[in-house]
Amino acid sequence: MKKGYLLLETGEIFPGTxxxxxxxxxxxxxxxxSMTGYQEIMSDPSYAGQIIVFCYPIIGNYGVNANDFEAETLYAKGIITGEICNAPNHYSSQxxxxxxLKGSEVSGLTGVDTRELVKTIRKRGTVKGLITSDIKQFPTIAHSDFLVKEVSTSQPKTYENPGAHIALIDYGHKKSILHALLKEGCKVTLLPYDTTFNQVKALSPDGVVFSNGPGNPEELKDHLAEIKMISxxxxSLGICLGHQLIALAFGARTQKLLFGHRGGNHPVKETSTGKVxxxxxxxxxxxxxxxxxxxxxEVLFKNINDGTVEGIRHxxxxxxxxxxxPEANPGPHDxxxxxxxFLKSINERTEVMSYAIN
Known part of the structure; x- marks a missing residue:
C-alpha cells in the first residue's frame, strides 16, 4: 500500500493510499x-477529464460486472474514496x-477524508487536482483538451429494430440512453458529434436525440448552426449536454455552476403541474x-434546490x-x-404528415 496525495490547485492537500x-x-x-452505481458513474463518458470524489463512505462492496458499464472504457482521470472494498460480495460480481481501475489505467486514492474534501470543493468551487505520490508544487495546466472528440463515436453505427428510426448524435452517450431507445423498439443510428444536417437528412430518421457528454458546451459553438437545423x-430530444447545445443553438446562454449537480437524488419540479x-x-x-x-x-422543469432550468420545450x-x-443508471426512473x-410526438407528426399527403 503506497501513500499518495490529492493536491488541489488552491493549495489544500489530502493524504490517502x-x-x-x-x-x-x-x-x-x-x-x-450517489449511494450506489459507482461502476456506471466511473464509466460515464461525461466524466472525461475529471477526478470523481465519491461522497458515500465505502465504494466497491458489490464489485463490478460486464453489464453495468456505460461505455467501453473509463474516461475519468481518477477516483477518490473514503474506503474501497477489495473483497466484494454479490452474485453478479466479476x-x-x-x-x-488498474485494468483501465485509471489512478485512485482511498482513505481520504472525503467529507472535508467535498466541503472544500463546495467552498472553493470546482478546482483542478493532482493525484500523486509526492507533495510538490501544483503544475501549470494548459487549456483543457476538446473532450467530446475523445468520447464520441468516429463512425456511424446502426442498431436494427422494427420501430421508429432515431439518430443518436453522440457527444459521449451513456449506454443506457441507447438501451432505453432500443427498449422502446426504435432503430437507432449512432452518429459522430460533428454530424451535419445534410448527413442526418440522408438517413431520413424519424427523430433525433442529442446525447450527454463532457466539458463546456460552448466548445461546440462551431456546430450550433447544424444543431439548430437538425432540431x-x-x-428532437436533448439530454444534459444535448439540452445545453439546443438552448445555445436557439440563442440562449449557459453558465458554469460553482460545483455542479452530480448524484441520483436531485428534485426537479414540472412547472405546468407542480409535480416533483x-x-x-x-x-x-x-x-x-x-x-x-x-x-x-417554455421552461418545462426547474431544480428545486437552486431554481436552475432543468428542461425546456419549444x-x-x-x-x-x-x-x-431520464435513463438514470444509476438513479431513479421517475x-x-x-x-x-418523445416517440409519441414522432408518431403524431407522422400521422399529421400522412393525413396532409392523403
Missing part, C-alpha cells in the same frame, strides 16, 4: 452523492473496483433562464430538452416516460 494504476493524474475535481426539421420528480444528474453547466426566448420556449416544434438523465413521450 494510492489505488488503481497509481500513476500521477490531473483533472477537474468533482463530487457525486471483480473488484480496484482491479477495474428544427426533426422531432427525483432525477439523476451529472453536469457543471446550466442554461441561463433570462437568456431564453420565452416566445419560442412552443411550436416537437422539441424537448432536459438537463437531467422520468423515463420522456422517451415514450
Amino acid at each position: 494510492l489505488i488503481g494504476s497509481q500513476e500521477e493524474s490531473i483533472g477537474e475535481v468533482v463530487f457525486n452523492t 471483480g473488484s473496483a480496484d482491479i477495474l 428544427t426539421h426533426y422531432p 420528480f427525483i432525477t439523476s444528474q451529472n453536469h457543471s453547466y446550466v442554461v441561463k433562464e433570462e437568456s431564453l426566448d420565452l416566445s419560442k420556449f 412552443r411550436n416544434l416537437p422539441l424537448v430538452a432536459v438537463q437531467f438523465h 422520468t423515463t416516460y420522456l422517451f415514450s413521450a
Whole structure:
C-alpha cells in the first residue's frame, strides 16, 4: 500500500493510499452523492477529464460486472474514496473496483477524508487536482483538451429494430440512453458529434436525440448552426449536454455552476403541474433562464434546490430538452416516460404528415 496525495490547485492537500494504476493524474475535481452505481458513474463518458470524489463512505462492496458499464472504457482521470472494498460480495460480481481501475489505467486514492474534501470543493468551487505520490508544487495546466472528440463515436453505427428510426448524435452517450431507445423498439443510428444536417437528412430518421457528454458546451459553438437545423426539421430530444447545445443553438446562454449537480437524488419540479420528480444528474453547466426566448420556449422543469432550468420545450416544434438523465443508471426512473413521450410526438407528426399527403 503506497501513500499518495490529492493536491488541489488552491493549495489544500489530502493524504490517502494510492489505488488503481497509481500513476500521477490531473483533472477537474468533482463530487457525486450517489449511494450506489459507482461502476456506471466511473464509466460515464461525461466524466472525461475529471477526478470523481465519491461522497458515500465505502465504494466497491458489490464489485463490478460486464453489464453495468456505460461505455467501453473509463474516461475519468481518477477516483477518490473514503474506503474501497477489495473483497466484494454479490452474485453478479466479476471483480473488484480496484482491479477495474488498474485494468483501465485509471489512478485512485482511498482513505481520504472525503467529507472535508467535498466541503472544500463546495467552498472553493470546482478546482483542478493532482493525484500523486509526492507533495510538490501544483503544475501549470494548459487549456483543457476538446473532450467530446475523445468520447464520441468516429463512425456511424446502426442498431436494427422494427420501430421508429432515431439518430443518436453522440457527444459521449451513456449506454443506457441507447438501451432505453432500443427498449422502446426504435432503430437507432449512432452518429459522430460533428454530424451535419445534410448527413442526418440522408438517413431520413424519424427523430433525433442529442446525447450527454463532457466539458463546456460552448466548445461546440462551431456546430450550433447544424444543431439548430437538425432540431428544427426533426422531432428532437436533448439530454444534459444535448439540452445545453439546443438552448445555445436557439440563442440562449449557459453558465458554469460553482460545483455542479452530480448524484441520483436531485428534485426537479414540472412547472405546468407542480409535480416533483427525483432525477439523476451529472453536469457543471446550466442554461441561463433570462437568456431564453420565452416566445419560442417554455421552461418545462426547474431544480428545486437552486431554481436552475432543468428542461425546456419549444412552443411550436416537437422539441424537448432536459438537463437531467431520464435513463438514470444509476438513479431513479421517475422520468423515463420522456422517451415514450418523445416517440409519441414522432408518431403524431407522422400521422399529421400522412393525413396532409392523403
